[in-house]
Amino acid sequence: MNIDLKQIPSPCYVLEERLLRKNLELINKVQKEAGVKIILALKGFAMFSTFKIVKQYLETCTASSLNEAKLCNQEMKGKAHLYSPVYLENEFDELLKLSSHITFNSLSQWDKFKNKVLANTQKISCGLRINPEYSEVKTDLYNPCIAGSRLGIRAENLGNKLTDGIEGLHFHSLCENNSYTLENTLKSVEEKFSHLLKQAKWLNMGGGHLMTHKEYNVQHLIDLLKDFKNKYPNLEIILEPGGAVGWQTGYLVSTVQDIIESKGIKVAMLDVSFSAHMPDCLEMPYKPMIHGATDAIEGKPTYRMGGVTCLAGDHLGDYSFEKPLKPGDKIVFDDMIHYTMVKTTTFNGVTHPSIGIWTEGNKFKLVRKFGYEDYRNRLS
């Protein structure tokens, strides 16, 4: 961590520009050396105040809604690669103006909208999402290949010939996985869809490629993609990671407000909420690292972290510290940039943490502060 906490208001999400650039450099190396196109999945990282840097490496974004498609066009200055499980009739004309690629989740969605797309003069390239029926994701909430999955078309429903008007195929079945999982997935994709791969112009391999993780074998990914391209020279390969872009690029800075004790458990009450500001901690669930703390160690000052909402389960723990905590102490949650800001709510009317950047020039830049209007404007 390379930031001066004294300069940062609480609560605040802080991204370190140098860490974002480090991730982007690595992602760019993959796209250059493997000869593939990598685009940003906005659902995982949409902090558009950093897009000037992102755009130096990635051309555009994948969008999963009209709002994301607009953000892509306005802030990333690129047409969106669009995929949504369903498209809404009242939004479709606008989506056509904002997209270069549209992937359909089912043949019935394609049938519903194909005349509009084919009549469009902007030459949008259309694809179908396929279900490779192979995933190594352990949590069902994040596994698009569970039995009865509503995401993607199974091979048995596609036949031998690529549907007229369709140019691409798309699969997304990884989540924070490595290149060996991709290798296994590609085997399944080939087993089920190789006849269609030979007819297509592009294959989008979705997200979930955590190539910026320190243990990820980047060279293996590059070699795997090159081999695949050699086998299918007709295909443009697209990857659309979100998490890997924002992976370990920043923090959520919070402050202890109170210490209470309940049945021998000490709780540090914070000015942030797990439910509202770090929902993955409760959904996944996962326990983020806190700077200067460890998992609970007997004999050390140990605390549960208490959120600011009155949801009974808005807490996480336990953590041990070197010294007892007191009100005013800063608690810095690590790796709180990807999937956090895009998933937050103002549940309980809690104020959204500010958003800031620790710049490459070693200065803190406050990008946004939130208040009553932001809470009110979501309601009526």
Ligand SMILES: Cc1ncc(COP(=O)(O)O)c(C=O)c1O
């Ligand atoms: C279709 C699709 N593409 C890309 C992504 C981004 O995945 P990740 O952020 O894990 O790289 C997701 C995430 O859910 C997705 O559903």
